Amino acid sequence: MTTYGQMIYYCLDMVKAFSDDTQVTEEHVMFLLDKYRAMVLRQTYNSGKAKDGTNISSENYQSIPIDKLTMVRPDNLEYNVYSDDGLDYIFEGSDTHFKSNYKYSKYIKIPAILPGFIPKVYITDLFKSIATYVDNDRFEYTNWHKYLKNFIYATIGIDRHLYLKSKNTERLGMVKKVNLYAAFENPSEVYAITEPNKDIYDCAFPVEDALLPNIIAMVIKDILGAAYRPADKYNNADDDLANIASFIRQNMKQRYVKDSQDGD
Numbered sequence: 525m526t527t528y529g530q531m532i533y534y535c536l537d538m539v540k541a542f543s544d545d546t547q548v549t550e551e552h553v554m555f556l557l558d559k560y561r562a563m564v565l566r567q568t569y570n571s572g573k574a575k576d577g578t579n580i581s582s583e584n585y586q587s588i589p590i591d592k593l594t595m596v597r598p599d600n601l602e603y604n605v606y607s608d609d610g611l612d613y614i615f616e617g618s619d620t621h622f623k624s625n626y627k628y629s630k631y632i633k634i635p636a637i638l639p640g641f642i643p644k645v646y647i648t649d650l651f652k653s654i655a656t657y658v659d660n661d662r663f664e665y666t667n668w669h670k671y672l673k674n675f676i677y678a679t680i681g682i683d684r685h686l687y688l689k690s691k692n693t694e695r696l697g698m699v700k701k702v703n704l705y706a707a708f709e710n711p712s713e714v715y716a717i718t719e720p721n722k723d724i725y726d727c728a729f730p731v732e733d734a735l736l737p738n739i740i741a742m743v744i745k746d747i748l749g750a751a752y753r754p755a756d757k758y759n760n761a762d763d764d765l766a767n768i769a770s771f772i773r774q775n776m777k778q779r780y781v782k783d784s785q786d787g788d
Contacts, residue, residue: 525583526736528712529725531557535743548747554712557729560742562638562709564735569640580641581732584707586714590686591701594630626689627696633684634704635713643706645678645686647699655688655702667691678702 532553539548569580637643645655655678658666663679666672666689673691676699681687686704690696707730708714715727731739 525728525730526733527725528554528557528727528729529723531729531736531740532725535740535747538740538744539747542744542748553743553747554724556743556746557739558710558712560739560746561711561729561731561735563742564738565638565707565731566640568735580707583732584730585705586708586711586718586730588632588634588704588706588714588718589701590629590632590704592629592631593627593688593699593702595627595697626687627699628681628688629686632686632717634680634686635684635717636709637680638707638709641707643680643704645688646703646705647676648701648703663687663689 532550535553535557536548536550565584643657645657647653647655653676655676656666657678660679660681663677666677667675674695676688676690676692676696678686678688686702688696688699688702711727711730712724715722715724719727
């Protein structure tokens with residue numbers, strides 16, 4: 525998978541090919557890469573394919589392991605329901621749903637997840653099962669059915685912590701570690717949690733290869749801005765610089781062929 529460093533320097537090289545006097549920092553390019561990655565993913569999977577995640581490439585996802593889960597019981601909720609941001613309740617609505625036992629990621633706040641991309645919460649316990657993820661506004665209505673009391677439900681509260689809920693105290697108590705698997709809006713925030721000591725330039729840029737040319741083209745157009753000028757270089761009555769994506773694909777192929785020949 526392509527790394528952040530490769531993406532950043534490739535974009536900078538492409539910018540220099542169009543304009544030598546354009547000044548841009550590596551941090552700004554990284555910001556644009558995250559921004560347009562989220563935009564392209566939403567555009568690509570906006571047709572409803574992202575509902576269950578079956579048609580989405582795993583290269584777009586990241587995983588956050590959470591091994592410190594704090595148990596919250598109904599008898600001491602008055603100590604736990606208040607968030608660090610001063611909000612009244614972690615979940616919207618009444619507090620009548622706090623009759624089940626909870627576990628939550630007390631020491632980890634979850635970065636924002638792309639809208640429409642349903643995350644998965646894998647439970648690494650004896651059964652290696654998966655929790656049922658629901659939206660925050662539906663979380664309070666779970667565990668009411670008597671035949672579903674053994675289910676474990678998961679959600680992300682408005683305080684950005686991951687919450688697990690079940691009426692089966694013994695089953696919930698066996699959960700010691702979970703893995704949150706999702707497509708996040710800002711991958712660099714996830715790496716700050718999972719790999720804080722690793723250089724972000726060496727971290728993988730989590731997106732499928734088929735979407736890379738479109739992301740790079742958007743970044744270059746954003747950076748060039750007013751520096752872009754239409755040009756009919758080949759005298760064919762057409763703007764030869766308009767289709768930057770095609771230029772990038774051709775350039776990538778040429779570099780790949782050259783590197784392969786040099787390697788031989």
